[in-house]
Amino acid sequence: MRNFLTITAVLMFSFFMVSCGDEDPKLNLYDDENEATDEETTNDIEETSDKEAVDKTAVTDEEETNDETITVPDDGPDENIEVPDEAAFEKIGEFNLSFDGKVNVDLSDYKSIKGGTGDVNFTYKGTPYTFTKLTLAFVFQLFPLAILQQNNVAIMWLDSAPGISGAVETKKVFAFTFPSTTQPGQTTLEAAQAFAFFGDINVNVTGGQFDIKCVRAAAYIGNFNVISYDGAWANLNSSGNLLDPSAAGSQLPYPVCTD
Numbered sequence: 001m002r003n004f005l006t007i008t009a010v011l012m013f014s015f016f017m018v019s020c021g022d023e024d025p026k027l028n029l030y031d032d033e034n035e036a037t038d039e040e041t042t043n044d045i046e047e048t049s050d051k052e053a054v055d056k057t058a059v060t061d062e063e064e065t066n067d068e069t070i071t072v073p074d075d076g077p078d079e080n081i082e083v084p085d086e087a088a089f090e091k092i093g094e095f096n097l098s099f100d101g102k103v104n105v106d107l108s109d110y111k112s113i114k115g116g117t118g119d120v121n122f123t124y125k126g127t128p129y130t131f132t133k134l135t136l137a138f139v140f141q142l143f144p145l146a147i148l149q150q151n152n153v154a155i156m157w158l159d160s161a162p163g164i165s166g167a168v169e170t171k172k173v174f175a176f177t178f179p180s181t182t183q184p185g186q187t188t189l190e191a192a193q194a195f196a197f198f199g200d201i202n203v204n205v206t207g208g209q210f211d212i213k214c215v216r217a218a219a220y221i222g223n224f225n226v227i228s229y230d231g232a233w234a235n236l237n238s239s240g241n242l243l244d245p246s247a248a249g250s251q252l253p254y255p256v257c258t259d
Contacts, residue, residue: 097174155176178195
């Protein structure tokens with residue numbers, strides 16, 4: 001299986017972080033302070049002798065350097081580390097999901113994969129959707145599907161059941177990811193580093209292929225309730241807002257769906 005989870009959980013968070021980090025109002029305050037200091041320094045030089053002007057300029061420059069070192073840089077980096085403001089992105093929907101089922105670790109044989117129960121209800125640009133249980137070939141109940149890869153768990157719902165012919169099919173997908181070290185209890189998506197998104201996926205069930213094609217909406221702020229989780233089985237629910245990913249520009253790890 002491809003690196004479905006890693007490129008979803010880690011990079012989906014990073015593109016929100018980088019995109020909002022450019023809009024720091026303190027950068028303007030920093031420039032204004034320098035302009036004001038430079039103007040005051042010029043006025044002082046004009047009113048004194050050449051020697052006194054040189055001395056005062058040297059002292060002023062030293063004071064400016066000390067002020068910059070102590071105050072300005074401390075404000076900038078701290079704010080860049082914080083979770084970005086959700087208001088920077090357009091809200092285009094909401095989601096509410098629940099899942100109860102096995103966390104699969106081997107996708108090489110679809111007949112041995114065990115799907116879980118639970119639905120995801122969401123709105124996307126005013127249109128409501130419900131993705132629920134899906135059965136392959138009227139026998140194998142495969143979705144929603146929870147998988148463990150590296151240090152994360154990903155749960156996927158599809159809009160319709162794929163075939164078992166071995167051909168690659170493009171489906172609509174709603175996915176939810178969270179770290180495999182998550183503990184039971186109520187928390188938030190951002191605190192747990194959990195994420196959700198709606199998009200398109202290329203699927204070949206018999207080949208164990210699940211490749212994200214494009215993203216339509218993403219969520220990183222919301223509620224996350226872990227009823228039980230032991231690494232092999234997960235019972236949880238979550239809800240939150242879906243945001244327009246196009247605001248992230250080139251930082252998005254996948255293209256934005258255009259249709």
